[in-house]
Amino acid sequence: MIQLSPSYSEPLPAAFFPSSAPVPFSRANFGPDFQWGASAAAYQSEGAWQQQGKGPSIWDDFTRRKGTIRRNEHGRVAADFYNRYETDLDLAASLGLTDFRFSVAWPRVLPEGTGAVNRRGLDYYDRLVDACLERELRPMLTLYHWDLPSALQARGGWANRDIVHWFADYAQTVARRLGDRVPQWCVLNEPMVFVGAGHLLGIHAPGRRHLGAFLAAAHHATLAQAEGGRALRAVLPASARIGTTFSCSQLTPHRPGNASDEAATRRADALLNRFFVEPTLGLGYPTAELPALRWLLERYQKPGDQQRMQFDFDFWGVQNYTREVVKFSPWLPLQWAALVPARQRGVPHTDMGWEVYPESIYHMLKQFGAYPNAPKLLITESGSAFPDVVTDGRVHDVARRAYLQAAIGQVLRARQEGVDVGGYFAWSLTDNFEWAEGYGPRFGLIHVDYETQERIVKDSGRWYQEFLSGARVSAERAAIVGTDAE
Template structure:
């Protein structure tokens, strides 16, 4: 069915997102301390082609021209993260004035371009100095994080209307402390559970620290990674039970404590005695916080089957390539309906706040010809995802915004610079920017042009703003 921006109403937030370590570069400039990703990328074999984020998209030095491009796309909102170690090089203690000055300038530059700034406090780049003291496995991190949140609120609270506490806690806890494929590279169940519990506490404590200092009009939220889960064999009891267990870990683990429901241990009773090692009296209340919004970050669905070889969870994910379905460059199934299903799942909680899609995107190959970057698969995915958000809104779900991941190509963690998610292509040899066809489609859609049955907006030619920049 054809649709346009007008179908979402005048107050819907339209944006794109970015993250400090993935885009900023400037890893040692003006007093910034090292982060766990600076350390992790120095270890051979952790990142494809041994790449790193020391320069990345050079956003630190190019943010004004990148925001010009964002404005030219017609975005109303821009989500970015602060690098904790840029603000507090040791993680605690003395603030680094140039670091805070940088975020001052970035926020002001957003406002000058009528881009609402959405500031994420933590997007995975813990200061190395705190990792040396145990990082997320040290309960003291709850206080360290609250102090960092207060420093940011004191400086920027008068101009930033939307705050995000954590980016995808299950991702940085699970991939970094259980699977070992992300920083800090640990593979230990105890480290995972300790980090998970402390992140749950920090999620709420960070929210309280912000709300105590921000104006009453400010919105405080957090984000959750999630995947729509279906059983490998429909109707098979073991696969159905495995799917429920996977859902408890991947989709519910950080959401339900914030609502005062505690951890979803009914499906995973074996975790109860392990978590009790890290919980203290009163933690159930400390984990609660009434967020103004939740950010839903969904890229795909996962198919789950029972596995007798994986104790505790007794479940495994069936890779998309084994299932013979269309995949992105990340190996993720192309399944935009997953976004609708997760919006529906989160909306079903009593007292669920407003939902926003704070990340949604796809990595596909780009084809550069004649000064243009063609990416038809990404454009089709973007349109389909937005259509699924409209489907949710038409069913009465409280969904208030959509942020494409990402504004520009960037350092994609363990995958390095191979996968490209950006609306804007970056030539990493020259740092030249070129708006992709998907970005032009987004611009035209936000400009009011309806999406036709065939999935095209009427125009895809540059108008009165630069298509490229260096």
């Protein structure tokens, strides 16, 4: 077990705590059934990129291209979770978590994306699920967290409509093996990120920069989101809960009251926050705010697609890290809007360049919860990246601890106002490979020395453990922002 210090003396940065946050509070305020977890993803943490029959993924390919990743880093070893999952799950259990969210690597199960199953890959996830249950950690399995098999990318990847069927077959392959023990399933992880960053901006795998590829991939991901849900429901026990996850950010205009910026904010909201949510409810794409979508998507939609995009999910995973400030831009077609970086606005920001703004979680829970027939909401990712220094075997991450405390307070605020939110999963359990940013940004509750693979529970993780044991959150807000959040 981790030994907690009796108290934390460092002041918490005041900028993390808006006056509307409900403090003091404790775990008891959330009720006995609230889920408390941490999340991880296969490519970011597993490593073992060629072990036991695993096929290559688009991220294996992308990271081999010079200049795509900072310092030309890659996820071939990452946090070595594939070989260290038992000790990492021991740490997760010692923190007092009730749930652990992880993803399955599609090419570890189906090296060619379709066809022959790699039994050793499925055996690994079999052992991982059993290890969670042995530690009384309820597993939540994400089917797709961005590591598409290279063999399918060679056939067009998400831009090929056939991927809807490929994905459904993969979903059922995993569900038939693990469905008797996994009670919670996420279909996709943040589709707007993997189609936008991967097919329009070119900064994530597969590295495409093409509007047509983006729209095709976006439409096929929307179809796969619903078809994957139906594929799971056809083979899982009736008690299984099926959800999917959405990236989102509270959006505010750069110049409040300015008509151009206000309109740009509405267009950005339609693309970034609503595009994948509303089709699941039968509302179709938000083309009223983005009329260009109407004729562009006609190229990819077929009769009956609006019905195929609908699925009655049991929960939505809300994944929020910051808010964004939006201004009108004549240089960005489709949404005619640009995001104003936090650094330009002179506000406290994280190592990712994201504004420190935990209140965004509250606003996005309110926005998603306002949809008629919205399912239960879970915060399936929430976290912050700040510099870590190991001192005498400890990581005193004051800013991350403050963010975690403030974010949980904002979830409680939404819950107290009637939003049906039932869980909070910190991103991430351990430090890991952060995509194009490499190993620089650290989000983990647990520090990883990538040279030795040594683990150290950070003070943020210790605080989470203390909170989950029933400790009450203080109302301290008086301190100034620390240098590690500037």
